[in-house]
Amino acid sequence: MKILVCVKQVPEFDPEAEIAISENGQDIIYDHLTAFRINRVDEYAVEEALLIKKQHPDATIDALTVGPDDSATVVRRAMGMGANHGIHIRTSDSRNRPAHQVAQWIAQVVQDSGYDLILTGVMSEDQMQGQVGPILAETLKQPCATSVIRQEIMPETGVVAVEREIEGGFRDILELKLPAVLTVQSGMNTPRYPSLSNVMRAKRAKLDIIEVDSLTQVTAIAQASLDYPEKTRAAKVLAGTAEEKAKQLFHILQEKAIFP
Amino acid sequence: MKKKTAVIFESFQENLRIASWEALTCAIEFSEDGVDEITLVLMDDKPKTKAGELSRQSGYPVIAIDIGNGGLYNSERTLSMLSDLFRNQETTHICLAGTTQGLDYAPGLATRLSKQCMTAVESVVTEEQNLCLARAIYGGKIMEKVRVDASGAVIVTQPGTFKPFSEETSGAEVVECLTIDTPAESIHNVKVKQVQKESSALAEAPVIISAGRGIKEEENLELVQRLAAVFTKSAVGGSRPICDLEWMEYKQQVGITGATVTPDLYLACGISGAAQHISGMRNSGFIVSINIDPKAAIFNYSDVCIVEDLTTFIPTFIETVEKLKPA
Ligand SMILES: Cc1cc2nc3c(=O)[nH]c(=O)nc-3n(C[C@H](O)[C@H](O)[C@H](O)COP(=O)(O)OP(=O)(O)OC[C@H]3O[C@@H](n4cnc5c(N)ncnc54)[C@H](O)[C@@H]3O)c2cc1C
Numbered sequence A: 001m002k003i004l005v006c007v008k009q010v011p012e013f014d015p016e017a018e019i020a021i022s023e024n025g026q027d028i029i030y031d032h033l034t035a036f037r038i039n040r041v042d043e044y045a046v047e048e049a050l051l052i053k054k055q056h057p058d059a060t061i062d063a064l065t066v067g068p069d070d071s072a073t074v075v076r077r078a079m080g081m082g083a084n085h086g087i088h089i090r091t092s093d094s095r096n097r098p099a100h101q102v103a104q105w106i107a108q109v110v111q112d113s114g115y116d117l118i119l120t121g122v123m124s125e126d127q128m129q130g131q132v133g134p135i136l137a138e139t140l141k142q143p144c145a146t147s148v149i150r151q152e153i154m155p156e157t158g159v160v161a162v163e164r165e166i167e168g169g170f171r172d173i174l175e176l177k178l179p180a181v182l183t184v185q186s187g188m189n190t191p192r193y194p195s196l197s198n199v200m201r202a203k204r205a206k207l208d209i210i211e212v213d214s215l216t217q218v219t220a221i222a223q224a225s226l227d228y229p230e231k232t233r234a235a236k237v238l239a240g241t242a243e244e245k246a247k248q249l250f251h252i253l254q255e256k257a258i259f260p
Numbered sequence B: 001m002k003k004k005t006a007v008i009f010e011s012f013q014e015n016l017r018i019a020s021w022e023a024l025t026c027a028i029e030f031s032e033d034g035v036d037e038i039t040l041v042l043m044d045d046k047p048k049t050k051a052g053e054l055s056r057q058s059g060y061p062v063i064a065i066d067i068g069n070g071g072l073y074n075s076e077r078t079l080s081m082l083s084d085l086f087r088n089q090e091t092t093h094i095c096l097a098g099t100t101q102g103l104d105y106a107p108g109l110a111t112r113l114s115k116q117c118m119t120a121v122e123s124v125v126t127e128e129q130n131l132c133l134a135r136a137i138y139g140g141k142i143m144e145k146v147r148v149d150a151s152g153a154v155i156v157t158q159p160g161t162f163k164p165f166s167e168e169t170s171g172a173e174v175v176e177c178l179t180i181d182t183p184a185e186s187i188h189n190v191k192v193k194q195v196q197k198e199s200s201a202l203a204e205a206p207v208i209i210s211a212g213r214g215i216k217e218e219e220n221l222e223l224v225q226r227l228a229a230v231f232t233k234s235a236v237g238g239s240r241p242i243c244d245l246e247w248m249e250y251k252q253q254v255g256i257t258g259a260t261v262t263p264d265l266y267l268a269c270g271i272s273g274a275a276q277h278i279s280g281m282r283n284s285g286f287i288v289s290i291n292i293d294p295k296a297a298i299f300n301y302s303d304v305c306i307v308e309d310l311t312t313f314i315p316t317f318i319e320t321v322e323k324l325k326p327a
Helices: A040-055 A069-081 A099-110 A132-140 A196-204 A242-255 B018-030 B047-058 B075-089 B100-112 B200-204 B218-229 B240-244 B297-301 B310-324
Strands: A002-006 A009-011 A019-021 A028-030 A036-038 A060-067 A085-090 A117-121 A144-154 A159-165 A170-177 A180-184 A208-211 A223-227 B004-012 B037-044 B062-066 B093-097 B116-127 B130-137 B142-147 B153-157 B175-179 B187-194 B207-211 B234-238 B265-269 B286-291 B304-307
Touching (some): A002 A040, A036 A040, A036 A069, A069 A085, A159 B100, A242 B310, B004 B075, B004 B100, B047 B062, B075 B100, B093 B100, B218 B310, B286 B310
Parallel strands (some): A002 A060, A002 A117, A060 A085, A085 A208, B004 B037, B062 B175, B093 B153, B207 B234, B207 B265
Antiparallel strands (some): A159 A170, A170 B187
């Protein structure tokens, strides 16, 4: 069984580091303090692949990312957790590629690789589109289930049974024919920390590097400009020492009749 | 030229989703000078009576699609039905609500129709005389305004951001019925099951103290509970990551995949303000947030913002209340 896990590198939203908009309003500028890490929900996808491998020891797991040079660290992170092999579709600069572009690049690279199952996180924390998984499935003409919170793969029958999380505490229970694409929701499992031996192996491992220029180009139709959000309420920022702020808050809540 | 816009209405257990009425508002706002032709598409297993009602209530024509399949959503069938329908109708824009169902099929539908897809759309804005769609990125710290391609788009609204459509209409009852007859080959529905009952504790509490990943350690939950105890009637809630960590029960989760709450006071401690959380609490009476990051997105949705470390501020506040509260 061959499993592919797609992972993304995202900036850490550290209050110390500034995420700013460039002067032309088109790009995001990262502060030199900005650290980058794996998208959290993608770690759940990697863990789920590892849990499948535990049950089906013949399974191999490839981890793939699309992004600039340094985003290879998230592939190595997945390998540190236990993925067997890494693939890096390398873009020149921008991290902020539209989802359909990323999905179609991945599709071009993996369409003949014979993966039985493709896993990815339900949404990235930076672009927040939630689209790469379903567009990848559509492009590969495979069935897809999003927000998956449980799965049981049955290679003998060529089926994966899934539970999708839907609103109001309900779950949608489905069976998908393999090969299939699942986007994983947080809480599905408990992602492990990379092990020292795997980290050493991952460090030395050679990744498959595919330059994006070698792929058929997909036009990015969406034109965007960036802005800071507007306040939807008064957003009164309390000033002073912590004690002074506490007093102010008490009086505000008293005025609102929340305190007697 | 008149553009054709379709709004897809989703039903769940006999009711239309409120979020679909919000998607209709988005479609109307996005329709240039209000001249675009809007049609509603209702997906249901007994759509006829509901479609008539929907058409009368909204004043728009409705295409009712009998989804069969015991009323269960199946993305394979939905995709094939809707892509055929919109191709035949030459629909330009398609609006739908970003429910777990909408988010499941919208990107695939857009791909099949060669349209762009935008999820988590929060508002319609004008930029250099162009109508644009605004959506939050980077956990709500930045807004992206996307210009929509003239060839059309699949527009997925973030639940809770647009006002549900509720205009008085002169009423219309134009209904056309279609049936999905494409069998599903690769996705088989087993059933829908309820794994969690919604809690009444959050729904009824006039004060909700909510904790996010900013509490960092499970031990700090105690702080949040002590804070809740200074209010006469209160409940403790949390963001999704706190429930994923099993520090709280799922029924305490606030947000799009948890509870939607409207207490008199919502006090957010260490919550960043991602759209999925905001959808569940934005209509609270009064919102106070404590966050160490002065640029946290939650502050844009708050009446009062406190830039402090919650581990020191909460004890200080509790002390202050004890001192100042009339005996
Ligand atoms: C389909 C889908 C559905 C989802 N549904 C939900 C949902 O129903 N509810 C939900 O909440 N989320 C939901 N999410 C997740 C959502 O996108 C966010 O990831 C989540 O809300 C973030 O939780 P948080 O704010 O607690 O954590 P973070 O985003 O990590 O924020 C932590 C905050 O704490 C602050 N902080 C850190 N230390 C301190 C300190 N010492 N004192 C004060 N502040 C501090 C930080 O500045 C930061 O702002 C969903 C996501 C998806 C994809």
